[in-house]
Amino acid sequence: MKYQIGVIGAGSIARKRHLPELLDNPHVRIAAVCDTVLERAEEMTEIYGGKAFSDYRDLLALKGLDAVIVCATNTTHAEMTIAALQAGKHVLCEKPMATTLPAARAMIEAAEQSGKFLMIAHNQRLAPACVKAGEILQSGKLGKVLTFQTVFGHPGSEYWAIDAGRTWFYERQVAGLGVMSDLGIHKIDLVHWLLDDDFSEAAAMAGTLNKVNAAGALIDVEDNALCLLRTKRGVMGTVTVSWTYQKEDNSTIFYCEKGVLRIYAHPDYQLIVDYSNTEGEYHKVGEIPTNVKQVKSGIVDLFVDCLVNNRKPEISGEEGYKALETVMACFEAIKSRRVVSIG
Ligand SMILES: NC(=O)c1ccc[n+]([C@@H]2O[C@H](COP(=O)([O-])OP(=O)(O)OC[C@H]3O[C@@H](n4cnc5c(N)ncnc54)[C@H](O)[C@@H]3O)[C@@H](O)[C@H]2O)c1
Known part of the structure; x- marks a missing residue:
């Protein structure tokens, strides 16, 4: 079984790290890429496959999606992560996990309530x-x-x-x-x-x-x-x-x-x-x-390993909060x- 993963934000970190590391992982299929600048998402799906979106809510509605990587601008992380967890997706979220502590706490609570994993990219x-x-x-x-x-x-x-x-x-x-x-x-x-x-x-x-x-x-x-x-x-x-x-x-x-x-x-x-x-x-x-x-960071492999082995990520929301x-x-x-x- 391959995990279907979507990437939200098709900027530098997605291009230089997350998408290449996803492609390298045998347990993953890149299912979708989203960016408010649609051409950026399309440019990436031409290379890596999957569907391109300009609204992350449409990406979250994609059938069969297992997990997302949130790598858009900092102030979007909490909203996107909570929406993804509530939609039943596991989340790897870039740092800083949020820009306020209450927002970070709400992300941890959303993970607890959904039973899905939240990992922060402290690579x-x-x-x-x-x-x-x-x-x-x-x-x-x-x-x-x-x-x-x-x-x-x-x-x-x-x-x-x-x-x-x-x-x-x-x-x-x-x-x-x-x-x-x-x-x-x-x-x-x-x-x-x-x-x-x-x-x-x-x-x-x-x-x-x-x-x-x-x-x-x-x-x-x-x-x-x-x-x-x-x-x-x-x-x-x-x-x-x-x-x-x-x-x-x-x-x-x-x-x-x-x-x-x-x-x-x-x-x-x-x-x-x-x-x-x-x-x-x-x-x-x-x-x-x-x-x-950029050399391989290993962050995607660790996240996928947690999915494969159904193990709560060590670099958890709680760690990101600290x-x-x-x-x-x-x-x-x-x-x-x-x-x-x-x-
Ligand atoms: N872990 C690391 O070492 C590391 C390194 C660099 C960046 N980052 C983090 O990754 C995140 C992205 O940084 P970057 O360097 O890729 O920035 P970037 O400016 O290169 O790319 C950000 C992309 O997000 C898109 N975007 C903005 N709002 C969006 C929205 N609502 N929906 C969809 N897409 C949206 C932008 O159009 C842009 O293409 C930041 O939070 C940053 O802190 C982490």
């Missing part, structure tokens, strides 16, 4: 060096993690999104939030997962330093942010995110009792385990997808200029 957990880093941290070889620093910066979404040059990522009404919810949420989820620990406190600073709209005015969401986080077990660290780094940086470093673990922090060695008393171990384990070079909750705590900290408690 950094699946990058090979992150998987291996998790194993090393779990092994205890490095002792306890004490502090961390994680960074995600690239030159900006205008170099990535389908509407080259001008992008909805910079418009509050469509994006909901800025670089913190676009890039920061990836790293917050990753560190939470690698530490197997929840964040408990946040302090943060953000600014719009460089990105301008068509009128030449600074955009109305932040393009840079620096956050200080503490976990329930007391690990402290920084999350630095930027849309103004001229070269991409997607690194995470854990400073532990017995050494340092460097993830995607070196151009040739994706993982470096630097023990305090011996020479470092340099591992070539596989790249992480970047804006300029990441969004931490992002929201950072915004509250920025607004109030205070340290904010989480959860």
Whole structure:
């Protein structure tokens, strides 16, 4: 049996990741693609097959459809996900799962009520060096993690999104939030997962330093942010995110009792385990997808594996909620200029 899957949003992430990864999966048939710009959906169905739609509600009404991938603009995620779950479809939803916490909660409740799966596309957990880093941290070889620093910066979404040059990522009404919810949420989820620990406190600073709209005015969401986080077990660290780094940086470093673990922090060695008393171990384990070079993320395979084995996705709505909750705590900290408690 092949799962019939529909893709909502035929922009960059659908083209560069979800559709190619769906095509690669032997358990899947691409049944439909939807985009408000119908030609974009048609362009994709010509390549991948299935029916093209301009209204996601028509896609959801397609007979035999088992699941959808929601990868349109941020502020559409909650409405589309809830409608899909209520229509009896499993959902893989792009990050940020929603742009408000009540909307994220409503998505989780819709999944519970429908009995269908909701998974959030926090794909950094699946990058090979992150998987291996998790194993090393779990092994205890490095002792306890004490502090961390994680960074995600690239030159900006205008170099990535389908509407080259001008992008909805910079418009509050469509994006909901800025670089913190676009890039920061990836790293917050990753560190939470690698530490197997929840964040408990946040302090943060953000600014719009460089990105301008068509009128030449600074955009109305932040393009840079620096956050200080503490976990329930007391690990402290920084999350630095930027849309103004001229070269991409997607690194995470854990400073532990017995050494340092460097993830995607070196151009040739994706993982470096630097023990305090011996020479470092340099591992070539596989790249992480970047804006300029997409490698297989594995997110579609994981989602389909959950369908095949009838297993609730590990990267669940609840996990997506935790990441969004931490992002929201950072915004509250920025607004109030205070340290904010989480959860
Ligand atoms: N996990 C990741 O690493 C990753 C990377 C990039 C983007 N994303 C996420 O994927 C989502 C899409 O980003 P993108 O880079 O593809 O943006 P994009 O601008 O390239 O594409 C978005 C597409 O959605 C379409 N769209 C907008 N509203 C719609 C609606 N109501 N119905 C159907 N289609 C609609 C647009 O016409 C456009 O073609 C965003 O939420 C983004 O945060 C995730």
